Amino acid sequence: MTTNTPARRLTVEETRRILVIGTGDTKADELLFMRERIEAVGGVAVMMDVSVLGDPPYQPAHDKHAVAQAADTTIEAIIASGDENSAMTLMALGASRLARALCDKGEIHGFIALGGSMGTDLALDVALALPLGVPKFVISTIAYSHLLPPERIATDLMMILWAGGLYGLNSACKAVLSQACGAVVGAARAVVKPDATRPRIGMSSLGKSCLHYMVTLKPELEKRGYEVIVFHTTGMGGRALEAIAAQRGFVAVMDFSLQELANQLTGSVVNSGSDRLESAGRQGIPQIVAPGAVDMVDFPTWQAVPARFFERPYHAHNRLLASVTSDGETRKEIARAIGEKLAAATGPTAFILPAGGIQQWDQEGEPLHEPEALSAFVEEMRSSVPGNAELHEISGHINDAAFSAKALEIFDRWVAEGIVPLGAPEGTQAA
Numbered sequence: 001m002t003t004n005t006p007a008r009r010l011t012v013e014e015t016r017r018i019l020v021i022g023t024g025d026t027k028a029d030e031l032l033f034m035r036e037r038i039e040a041v042g043g044v045a046v047m048m049d050v051s052v053l054g055d056p057p058y059q060p061a062h063d064k065h066a067v068a069q070a071a072d073t074t075i076e077a078i079i080a081s082g083d084e085n086s087a088m089t090l091m092a093l094g095a096s097r098l099a100r101a102l103c104d105k106g107e108i109h110g111f112i113a114l115g116g117s118m119g120t121d122l123a124l125d126v127a128l129a130l131p132l133g134v135p136k137f138v139i140s141t142i143a144y145s146h147l148l149p150p151e152r153i154a155t156d157l158m159m160i161l162w163a164g165g166l167y168g169l170n171s172a173c174k175a176v177l178s179q180a181c182g183a184v185v186g187a188a189r190a191v192v193k194p195d196a197t198r199p200r201i202g203m204s205s206l207g208k209s210c211l212h213y214m215v216t217l218k219p220e221l222e223k224r225g226y227e228v229i230v231f232h233t234t235g236m237g238g239r240a241l242e243a244i245a246a247q248r249g250f251v252a253v254m255d256f257s258l259q260e261l262a263n264q265l266t267g268s269v270v271n272s273g274s275d276r277l278e279s280a281g282r283q284g285i286p287q288i289v290a291p292g293a294v295d296m297v298d299f300p301t302w303q304a305v306p307a308r309f310f311e312r313p314y315h316a317h318n319r320l321l322a323s324v325t326s327d328g329e330t331r332k333e334i335a336r337a338i339g340e341k342l343a344a345a346t347g348p349t350a351f352i353l354p355a356g357g358i359q360q361w362d363q364e365g366e367p368l369h370e371p372e373a374l375s376a377f378v379e380e381m382r383s384s385v386p387g388n389a390e391l392h393e394i395s396g397h398i399n400d401a402a403f404s405a406k407a408l409e410i411f412d413r414w415v416a417e418g419i420v421p422l423g424a425p426e427g428t429q430a431a
Helices: 028-040 064-070 075-079 084-104 117-129 171-190 214-223 236-246 259-265 279-283 328-343 371-384 401-416
Strands: 016-022 043-049 110-115 136-140 157-161 200-205 227-232 252-257 287-292 296-300 314-316 321-325 349-354 389-394
Touching: 016 028, 016 084, 016 117, 016 171, 028 043, 028 110, 028 171, 043 064, 043 084, 043 171, 064 075, 064 084, 075 084, 084 117, 110 117, 110 171, 117 136, 136 171, 157 171, 200 214, 200 236, 214 227, 214 401, 227 236, 236 252, 236 259, 236 279, 252 401, 259 296, 259 328, 287 328, 287 401, 328 349, 328 371, 349 371, 349 401, 389 401
Parallel strands: 016 043, 016 110, 110 136, 136 157, 200 227, 200 252, 252 287, 287 349, 349 389
Antiparallel strands: 296 321, 314 321
16 A cells, blocks of 8 residues: 655755746736745745836845845936836846845855846846856746857856747746746755865867867876866857856866857857957966867858858768868968967966867868968967967877877976966865
């Protein structure tokens, strides 16, 4: 005989408090439904109202006046600021500051917001203000849209399309909202937050077949007491690296795959934003840089080949992603852009230039072997590395053992000089 055992009641310590953000003057029904669903699965909804003109028919824990105060202003001043864009930008500033303060005090364990383009704009700022490991969920009428630039996307942001959410509650809308509320409460319970036991190193790569130095470098750096986090540079991977670096989440960065930078310069949507290769330098984080795969430009397979690349070698990686190679002049442009970004770095910077090639398929006998274009890039890169950066040129390929050895040589010297902190003692494990 089977008996039903009552569900165990969560303790106060186990209860997850979820910050719920929205404009309560126009979306009260949806927000109150979300509060109900969060509480139905054992969470606590902490309501933050970001209305400007009206008031919600409920008392939020953090009202619009508190949000305005967090932005060092008042609702009256926000209303008088000019237009809806300036008003919501100020509310986004206040909401972001207030959310981060609540997080730092341990008063919230996750965040969820809903909105159209206006609410999404605000929600993206709040998500960026919260650290990695705090669940972030945005219910949006423009989820996954190209209206969202890469640099606005938080590292661990989750999104869902607000289907049927234009005006009022309905069965489609409830299905979406309830899933999102369950997801953020579940994520807040299940999350294993980043551990700082071992100093973290951020490394970029483009897959393992195109660039595979991490196969050597990762275990070597782990032996030295570091945690190595490798990012796949297909657009959002580089974005995540930049976002964590911007919050000083690394003791050093090995940015060896800059293909997203090439994508951005040539107009491809497969990019990480205009600030790629800037965050570590801006924060003064020691960085070792190399030009991995910058001769390749990615674009969606389901779009036509861009006109400027119509005659260039083409490869469809899958039904989502295709690549072409750039010509010598474009590669020289990319080299100059890399140099300009390195020149803005405020911390120790080294650049490794592998004159023998920068991705697996540009070697002799491979389909993307173009020695003249590679030589044009190498020559331009030599003269573009700024005076604040060490230039280390090797004759071999980026996937050769000599490249990894050079990277470790620079890193070990920086550790010996105290530029990079020592790794954790041998045997220490990150949680």
